[in-house]
Amino acid sequence: MRRLVPAANPLVLLAMGTLAIVASFAVRDLRTAAVALGAYVLAGALLLPSPRFALARFAAIAVASVSLVSSTWWLGGRDLEVALTAGLRIVVLALPGAVLAAFVDPSRLADQLGQRLRLPARPVVAFAAAMQRFGALRETWGQLDRTRRARGYGPTRNPLSRGRHAASLAFALLVSALRDAARMSVAMDARGFAGAQTRTWAEPAPWTRADTGLLALGVVLAAVPWLVR
Numbered sequence: 160m161r162r163l164v165p166a167a168n169p170l171v172l173l174a175m176g177t178l179a180i181v182a183s184f185a186v187r188d189l190r191t192a193a194v195a196l197g198a199y200v201l202a203g204a205l206l207l208p209s210p211r212f213a214l215a216r217f218a219a220i221a222v223a224s225v226s227l228v229s230s231t232w233w234l235g236g237r238d239l240e241v242a243l244t245a246g247l248r249i250v251v252l253a254l255p256g257a258v259l260a261a262f263v264d265p266s267r268l269a270d271q272l273g274q275r276l277r278l279p280a281r282p283v284v285a286f287a288a289a290m291q292r293f294g295a296l297r298e299t300w301g302q303l304d305r306t307r308r309a310r311g312y313g314p315t316r317n318p319l320s321r322g323r324h325a326a327s328l329a330f331a332l333l334v335s336a337l338r339d340a341a342r343m344s345v346a347m348d349a350r351g352f353a354g355a356q357t358r359t360w361a362e363p364a365p366w367t368r369a370d371t372g373l374l375a376l377g378v379v380l381a382a383v384p385w386l387v388r
Contacts, residue, residue, distance in 0.1 A: 169264060176255050176256030178380070183248050196250055198380050227249055267362075304328060307328070
């Protein structure tokens with residue numbers, strides 16, 4: 160079961176993240192919030208290949224949740240139940256999408272958008288190329304950092320030095336991204352993306368029974384808080 164999510168159809172993963180928004184609308188009390196969050200946690204424990212990854216995403220979302228709890232408690236009559244419900248609503252809304260988005264492959268998503276949803280090929284391919292470049296920004300940042308350190312331009316322990324180092328890396332990353340975008344646009348135009356009206360696809364865009372099962376599970380999870388309410 161832990162292989163289902165990494166191999167799932169990207170459209171199914173996006174749909175499950177969107178259905179979590181529907182589920183969050185039903186979270187109006189602490190009991191409903193706890194049941195909804197428990198259902199998503201149980202599904203994640205059964206389906207996700209690594210619980211540590213989900214915990215890391217939960218830690219990021221928890222910052223926003225705690226901030227909302229504190230502001231609701233201070234400004235909303237200091238009702239702890241209302242504040243906790245508001246914080247858990249944010250977790251129910253954001254956690255499934257934040258976790259599942261990491262398993263969406265841009266190339267497979269473009270195949271599904273172009274072949275199954277029949278969206279125009281040119282913007283679909285441009286979107287996939289942009290997403291792939293966005294995913295490579297972290298690797299480029301690490302390469303730039305190692306290059307500057309190897310040349311003796313690394314930061315010291317001084318916070319100002321670290322700030323200047325980060326600013327230099329950000330500027331270099333911007334320049335690198337613009338150069339890559341220019342090279343990619345030239346390559347795409349050379350392959351006929353500028354004037355082609357019809358296009359073939361190199362890879363198929365299948366829909367399996369496992370995808371149908373995952374989509375049904377997403378509907379059930381979104382319905383849980385409504386049924387409890």
